[in-house]
Amino acid sequence: MAESNAGGVGIDPMHQFEIRRYVELDFLGVDVSFTNSSLWMVIAVALITAFTTLSMSGRALVPGRWQSAAEMTYEFVASMVRDNVGTDGMRYFPFIFTTFMFVLFCNMLGMIPYSFTVTSHIIVTFAMAVLIFLGVTIIGFITHGLGFFKFFVPPGIPAVLLPLLVVIEIISYLTRPISLSVRLFANMLAGHTMLKVFAGFVVLMGIWGVLPLVFMVALTGLEILIAFLQAYVFAILTCIYLNDALHMHH
Amino acid sequence: MPQMVFEDFVPQVIWLVFAFTFLYVVMSRVALPRIAGVIEERRDKIADDLDRAAEFKKEAEQALAAYKEALADARNRALAIAAKNREEVKAETEKLRADSNAKIADMMHDAEQRIEQTKEAALVNVRDVAADVASAVVEKLLGQSVGKETVDAVVDAQLRRSQS
Numbered sequence: 473m474a475e476s477n478a479g480g481v482g483i484d485p486m487h488q489f490e491i492r493r494y495v496e497l498d499f500l501g502v503d504v505s506f507t508n509s510s511l512w513m514v515i516a517v518a519l520i521t522a523f524t525t526l527s528m529s530g531r532a533l534v535p536g537r538w539q540s541a542a543e544m545t546y547e548f549v550a551s552m553v554r555d556n557v558g559t560d561g562m563r564y565f566p567f568i569f570t571t572f573m574f575v576l577f578c579n580m581l582g583m584i585p586y587s588f589t590v591t592s593h594i595i596v597t598f599a600m601a602v603l604i605f606l607g608v609t610i611i612g613f614i615t616h617g618l619g620f621f622k623f624f625v626p627p628g629i630p631a632v633l634l635p636l637l638v639v640i641e642i643i644s645y646l647t648r649p650i651s652l653s654v655r656l657f658a659n660m661l662a663g664h665t666m667l668k669v670f671a672g673f674v675v676l677m678g679i680w681g682v683l684p685l686v687f688m689v690a691l692t693g694l695e696i697l698i699a700f701l702q703a704y705v706f707a708i709l710t711c712i713y714l715n716d717a718l719h720m721h722h
Numbered sequence: 723m724p725q726m727v728f729e730d731f732v733p734q735v736i737w738l739v740f741a742f743t744f745l746y747v748v749m750s751r752v753a754l755p756r757i758a759g760v761i762e763e764r765r766d767k768i769a770d771d772l773d774r775a776a777e778f779k780k781e782a783e784q785a786l787a788a789y790k791e792a793l794a795d796a797r798n799r800a801l802a803i804a805a806k807n808r809e810e811v812k813a814e815t816e817k818l819r820a821d822s823n824a825k826i827a828d829m830m831h832d833a834e835q836r837i838e839q840t841k842e843a844a845l846v847n848v849r850d851v852a853a854d855v856a857s858a859v860v861e862k863l864l865g866q867s868v869g870k871e872t873v874d875a876v877v878d879a880q881l882r883r884s885q886s
Contacts, residue, residue, distance in 0.1 A: 486723060491730040503732045510737035517745045524753035531760050533767060539760075546757045566750035574745055593724075595731045596738055661725070 483675065485668035489592055489661070508588045509596070516577040516590065524573075545573070549707065556711035557718060564714055567607075571600065572707035579660065579699035583692070591702075592660035594653060601653035604710050612717035623720050652709055659702045663695045845881075853877045 495506040524545075527538035535543055549569045553561050575591060582589025590596055612620040624641040625634070670688045674681035724730070857873045 489724040491724060491727065491734070493733070497733075502736065503729070504736045505733045507730070507733055507737070509734050510741075513737055513741040517741045517748075520745060521748050521753070524749065524757065528753070528756050528760060531756070531763075533764055535760075543757060543761060546754065546761070566754050567746065569754060570742065570746045570749045573749070574742060590738075593734060595725070595734050599735050599738055600742070657725070 483668065483672040485665045485672070488588070488664060488668060491593075509590050509593065512578065512581055512588045512590050516574060516581055519581075520573045520577055549573075552708060553711055556708060557715045561711070561714055561718060564611075568707055568710055568714075571604070571710055572703055575600075575656065575706050576700065576703035579703055580696070582660065582664065583696055583699060589660050589664055591656055592664055594657045597653035597657040598649065600706075601649035604652065604713065605649040608710075608713045608717045611714065612720070615718055616720060620717070620720070623716065648713065652706065656702050656706055659698055663691075663698055667691060667695065849874075849877055849881055852881070 492508045493505040494508065494511065497504045497506060523538075524542050527536075527542040530536065530539060532539055546569070549572055550562075550565060552572075553565050553568050557564070578590040581587055582592065612623065616622075624638050624645065626637055626641065629637055667688060670684045670691065673684040674688065677684065853870075853873050856877055857868060857870065860873065861867050
């Protein structure tokens, strides 16, 4: 699509989502090329690792700024898991923490101009959602055995409605990975596309481009909020699914 | 739409698996235990410090109680000493007064005795003088001397009469 706009006045808002292969790699016939997506994943991982390990290298009793920030992040996610899953959910705390931090950093890094938003691709968010969905389902069956099927049978329902409701419950359960992944992907896609469209207006409107520019500044603030909020929503939904698997209450 | 380019799916998922797995291992093995350790350490330290503070407070309270006790003790002892001194001084004063009274009584007794003696001596002298005067008067009136014994007897009788 980028080529079609090369000579035109319009700026292709989807151009920013294109995957570019920096290093073409092939491992046993599988395409493992290092792309711009890979690059920003690696940057996110490196930054998270630096943030959570270098800041704690002092192991200070009275924390400095970075250590404080790392500890606050830890406590934030820990209390999220404790409040939504309970103390027995703390076994899965490292996973929730990793998920939250990865999504948060990918979203936030996407706000940097000329960067790439890893989470704006449905395949990435869907892969994570499927991992969570499968993991939670397996945990459910390990914890409750075949009794986990009772999760699809709402209590206190007339027998006539039961078959219908069980079907609805199963469908709603199966759509969880789709809703989880599409929510994050669509938010990122929409936000970045809108920013790009308004950026195009700034160029097109000449002196009056100040107006969409002002709007863009406000929108950038909103997008940063959404970047955090979607990471939070992603993590808290993971907690809720995990809680369903561990405790099976509606 | 770049999101729907299927040949881009595989490298993205592969690198997601790499990145996420690496991050998970680093977080669960290194970063999170370290943060948890530091937070735990701090919590322990604060609890320890609070315990120690409570201990110190108890010690201070004990010291205060001991001090108050010592103070009360000292006050009681001081009161006892003061009372004892007062008793002693009183007793001494009493003794001194008794001694003085006794001495004064003695002296008064002596004085009275001396007065009595003086009086007696004076009385004797008065009798002698009276006898002399009487004999002299009688001699002048009668022109002759009366026997000394007679004069004495009369004077004595007269003195006795006047005294009684």
